[in-house]
Amino acid sequence: MIHALLIRILERIPTIKDLVRRLRNDLTFQLDCGFLVSDAIPSEASFSRMVTKIQNSNVLETLQMEVLNQAFHEGFITDDTVAIDATHIQARDRAPVKPKRPKPTTKKRGRKPKAEHEVWLKERAERQACAHAF
Numbered sequence: 001m002i003h004a005l006l007i008r009i010l011e012r013i014p015t016i017k018d019l020v021r022r023l024r025n026d027l028t029f030q031l032d033c034g035f036l037v038s039d040a041i042p043s044e045a046s047f048s049r050m051v052t053k054i055q056n057s058n059v060l061e062t063l064q065m066e067v068l069n070q071a072f073h074e075g076f077i078t079d080d081t082v083a084i085d086a087t088h089i090q091a092r093d094r095a096p097v098k099p100k101r102p103k104p105t106t107k108k109r110g111r112k113p114k115a116e117h118e119v120w121l122k123e124r125a126e127r128q129a130c131a132h133a134f
Helices: 002-011 016-025 028-034 044-056 059-073 116-131
Strands: none
Touching: 002 028, 002 044, 016 044, 016 116
16 A cells, blocks of 8 residues: 555546556556555555555664664765655645736726717817828
């Protein structure tokens, strides 16, 4: 199940429901996730319980420290400062912030005020006079 959860992140499968659906429908994906053909596919609730247990334990932190210690002892890490960059895996805790767009100004509907109507009539008369001059 842990393989399936990791592959879900790498394959950018948005929800556990979609993961279970793909495991049931795609035999090669099922085998890639470590399930045999004879194995039953876990339900969404089973995956949810697994995620809750992982969150409540410190297994991932311990595993990360073991990997760092092993890399340090084998000479892959030579400095005292270690920075871990996991930007290639996108977080899905919250929806991305959408930029706020200004509301478009709407044209006023209905009859124009008398002053605006008189200005419009003058402009229209000038345009018609210019058109007739040619």
